[in-house]
Amino acid sequence: MKFSSLVPSVVAAAGVVVASSAFSPAQAALTSLGTCSTSNLQGAELCEGAFKDNDSSSLVNDNKLFGIDTWSQLFKVDSSSGVDGGLNVTADTYDEEEEEKEAISGTWSLADVDFNTSNIMVVLKGGPSFSAYKLNGATSGRWNTDGVVNGGDNPGPGLSHVTVYQAPKDIQNAEPVPEPLTILGSATALGIGGLLKRQQSKKNNKA
Template sequence: MKINSIISVSIASSTILLSLLGLSSDKVNALTLAIANTTTCSLSDLDVSIACEGAFAGNDENQDLSGLFNVSNWTQYAKVDEDSGTNNGLTVNGGGTSGTWSLTGIDFNSYDIMAILKGGPTFSAYLLSSAGPDWNTDGILKGNYKPSPGLSHFTIYTSAKTPQPVPEPLTILGTGIALGLGGLFKSKQKQKSVV
């Protein structure tokens, strides 16, 4: 009876703590590396990746991916289960641990684009500069922590890029006038000092 009370209090306390911290029990807010302090992914896992993070323990679909590559609002765009298939412009062809892929219908200039390769109990994230052609699972781990499990799914996430501020025409004009007047003033002062 006493053990049941302790367990009930522990569960209730954990639920209250998660609520106070704004965390939900269905999403993990802190990504955990599969092997502590070790990154197993490589840019060669996806030919066009410009950065990678992982391998992380678990499944990307039940984790909060905020913060990966300093982006806070990733949204799932397309997903192919297994090592071959097509969904929303994402085409994956493979043979278990490697293959080819392509992505059409998305503007890489307007979006940050991240690919997730999931296999075994881990996944790795790759920031992309373009799409295709090759992928492999060398950067994710099997249950025995050896690399290259069969691909469970290949997922694309996007986040709209923040537009860079463009100077207003009047600001540019004002700066030009100020610089011109400054140069004119300096020129007149030089003439006065020569006389």
């Protein structure tokens, strides 16, 4: 094959690669319906949602839920009750209008998590939407699906799954440890200050 006939083929192939990468679908930005409340998950300090989508590690990180993009899935119960690792979900109230009788409220408990080193987020998924709840250190409580919506945008669909995500806490927010020179400088300043006070006290006594 001649070089002159090979070049157009290579250029065309490169063009296909560039075009496919340029038009590959980007991760869609989530739009909150604003229906969630911390009362939907007892022990939550913040909530975001509801979002019309199915949660995943890539989705919650691309959208930086609670300003964090390092979430990783820890536990997941794929029903309205069950156990996965340290996550235990129970159901006690059901939506009688749904054929599968999925639960709309119940209890949850969590073990094997460290709030000192990790942020913990719980996602409740129901209908075509989910809401996210950032825990305040609580390891048990009640849940309900009033913070997510069904296909008609009505709150309270049956719960389809519960997912727990964790993300490392930002160590930059920790109190800085004083450097040795800083400690030495502070000690020297205190020593000089004490010496001056003693000298002044002696002068006052002589007067």
